[in-house]
Amino acid sequence: MIQYKNKNITIFQSPLFQTNASVIETADMVLVVDPTTLPHEIIEIRNYVSTIRKGRPIYVLFTHSDWDHILGYNGIGEVMYIGSETMMTRDDKERIIEQIKSFDDQYYLVRDYEVDYPHIDCLVSKDGQQLKIGDTIITFYTAPGHTEDGIFTIIEPIGIFLSGDYLSDIEFPYIYSSSYAYENTMTKIDNILEHHLIHLLIPGHGHPTEDCQEILKRKTDSLTYIHELRSALENEDEKRADKLLEGWQFPKIMGEYHKGNKDLIQKELKTSTY
């Protein structure tokens, strides 16, 4: 499962949706990010964490509440949970649990822990909020747009930027919440690169990168997709809107996400005209 490794970080990538689960270790703590997806993959991550732990506290961070990112809740052991306050206040938690249950049901998957919606101990509610654990400084930024409850997380001094379901090289923006909020979240990237020394970006899906120019390119690509899609829909140019789907690796499923984006932006355009 290991797709990237250095002194401080091990990235376990599930073949399902190429989802990244990261284990980050500093002298002060072990942080597990979005442990996922299949039962044996969660066990592999849990075992790895218990081997390297050496008495340090364990934290599990959820970048947002999508089912495939939170299904490892309870799966790592006795830990402290970090996530956004919005994750806790959403009123459709039952729906998210149902998504996990039907996934497990569909593939006859049995887990050795209880699937549940996360209870978060350390709540993130605003930009620049920090959590200090010894010499490790974790800084958060709210990141709505994909879902309402996403967060960006920066770990210093090691310089890791966890972007959740933003800044992926294998996905265009999947917009479930708001395209305007998504754009606003993208504008935070420049500020983050200016104020923090980033050595590695880890997105929720796809490839990590050590290159800041690549991070900026991913940001620009996301904004271009949203602007172009909105403009095409304003001009009722379906062909131009669907051109945005060209070149992506998984056109069948991604076509559905693209359609979802179109429906959402259409709706936004209609409500903003009146």
Ligand SMILES: [Zn+2]
């Ligand atoms: Zn995801």
